[in-house]
C-alpha cells in the first residue's frame with residue numbers, strides 16, 4: 001500500500017513540477033538587449049525595468065475585428081524568468097478571437113470593457129461557453145482550444161494573464177490552412193473541394 005501511495009505521490013509531484021516555468025534562481029534576470037540568454041547586471045537595474053507602458057492603447061484591428069498586444073519578455077525584458085506574461089486584446093463590435101490554444105500556459109481573461117462570448121472545448125469535445133461581462137473573468141486551462149467574440153454593441157477589451165513567460169500561440173485556422181499541409185490531406189480531412197481549400201489557404205497563409 002505504501003508503495004502505491006509513494007508512486008501516486010511521485011507521479012503527482014512530477015505533474016505539478018512540470019506544470020510551470022522553471023523556478024528562477026535569482027531575484028530577476030532582466031534580458032540584456034540583444035542577447036536572449038544573458039541577464040543585465042542587477043546593480044544596473046532600475047524601476048523602469050519593471051514597468052511597461054506598451055498596452056495603454058489598443059492595437060490595430062485585423063481582418064476579424066480583433067487586435068492583441070502580448071506583454072512578454074521580448075517587449076518587457078524585466079519579465080524574463082518570472083514565469084508569467086500578459087496580453088491586452090481589443091475587439092471591434094462583432095470582433096472575433098479565432099479558436100486557438102496556448103501549449104504552455106493556462107490563461108485567466110478579465111473583461112475590462114464590454115460583453116464577450118467566451119469559451120473553450122475540453123478533450124472530450126465538451127464545450128464550456130457563455131457571455132461574460134465587464135468585471136468578470138474566465139479561465140482557459142492550459143493547452144485547450146478557446147475563443148471569444150464581442151457580442152456587445154461597443155468595442156470590448158480584455159486583459160489576459162498567463163502562467164508562463166512564453167505561453168505559445170497556435171491559431172487553428174492558421175495552423176491548419178496557413179502552414180502548408182498537403183492540400184489532398186486537407187481535402188480528405190475536412191471533406192472540402194480543392195477550390196474551397198485554396199480559398200482557405202489564401203485567407204490564412206502567413207503572407208496574407
Ligand SMILES: *[C@@H]1O[C@H](CO)[C@@H](O)[C@H](O)[C@H]1NC(C)=O
Nearest residue numbers: 038039040041042043044045
Ligand atoms: C555589475 O556591476 C557592478 C557595479 O558597476 C560591478 O562591480 C560588477 O563587477 C558587475 N558584475 C558583473 C558580473 O559584470
